[in-house]
Amino acid sequence: MKRNLTQALEHWIAEGIRSIGQISITPQPEGGFELRHLEDAGRDDLTLHTSALDARGLSFFDDAKAYRPLKTAPTLRHGWRLQVQTAQELRIALDYFYPAMTALWQSQLAGELRPVALRETLNRQTGMYAATKRLQDEEGQQLVGRHCAATSCTKRIMWEFAPGQPLTELSEQKRWPAPEGTHAIPLICQEACNHLVPACREVVKKRERAAG
Numbered sequence: 706m707k708r709n710l711t712q713a714l715e716h717w718i719a720e721g722i723r724s725i726g727q728i729s730i731t732p733q734p735e736g737g738f739e740l741r742h743l744e745d746a747g748r749d750d751l752t753l754h755t756s757a758l759d760a761r762g763l764s765f766f767d768d769a770k771a772y773r774p775l776k777t778a779p780t781l782r783h784g785w786r787l788q789v790q791t792a793q794e795l796r797i798a799l800d801y802f803y804p805a806m807t808a809l810w811q812s813q814l815a816g817e818l819r820p821v822a823l824r825e826t827l828n829r830q831t832g833m834y835a836a837t838k839r840l841q842d843e844e845g846q847q848l849v850g851r852h853c854a855a856t857s858c859t860k861r862i863m864w865e866f867a868p869g870q871p872l873t874e875l876s877e878q879k880r881w882p883a884p885e886g887t888h889a890i891p892l893i894c895q896e897a898c899n900h901l902v903p904a905c906r907e908v909v910k911k912r913e914r915a916a917g
């Protein structure tokens with residue numbers, strides 16, 4: 706029987722998992738869990754939150770109060786700690802910070818995750834995004850290298866450019882699989898997101914406009 710995600714999370718933490726993305730997860734001696742920014746380890750001046758629902762608001766803006774359209778951007782704000790009492794609340798909080806990431810990791814561990822090549826994603830686009838089918842290999846590879854760089858997104862990319870055609874412009878931090886022994890739930894990019902697809906369109910349109 707497929708393991709319930711909350712139970713899976715409890716199991717991973719019992720096995721030593723202590724972080725996800727930019728967030729540390731610390732089981733508390735009296736029960737429950739504390740979340741905070743990894744870079745806030747040791748700080749005692751953090752603002753305390755005690756509702757898992759507060760994770761939603763904490764995920765919206767960076768330290769400069771700028772909106773974060775991509776939840777996996779490496780711009781999570783500092784200065785807070787969030788205490789939750791149960792594994793279910795922990796799962797809810799993590800889902801606000803990093804939507805679907807714990808479920809994807811569970812699927813990956815079960816061998817059920819199928820990466821979708823960028824070409825496959827683009828080839829099924831319709832309407833204004835159908836133009837992405839005309840993305841050229843070289844410009845596409847360059848775009849992924851820029852747009853998905855670790856400075857913009859903390860996920861590791863599983864997909865290929867096209868079946869049998871690897872991505873060529875990724876840094877080590879962006880490559881799948883994640884190194885073992887880090888005690889972190891990896892953030893997986895299984896398929897190009899809805900930020901990359903419009904960027905692909907823009908590259909095609911720009912080239913075509915320049916060509917007249």
Ligand code: SF4
Pocket residue numbers: 777852853858859860861862894896897898899900901
């Ligand atoms: S396609 Fe994946 S790696 Fe690239 S920005 Fe989107 S979520 Fe991040």
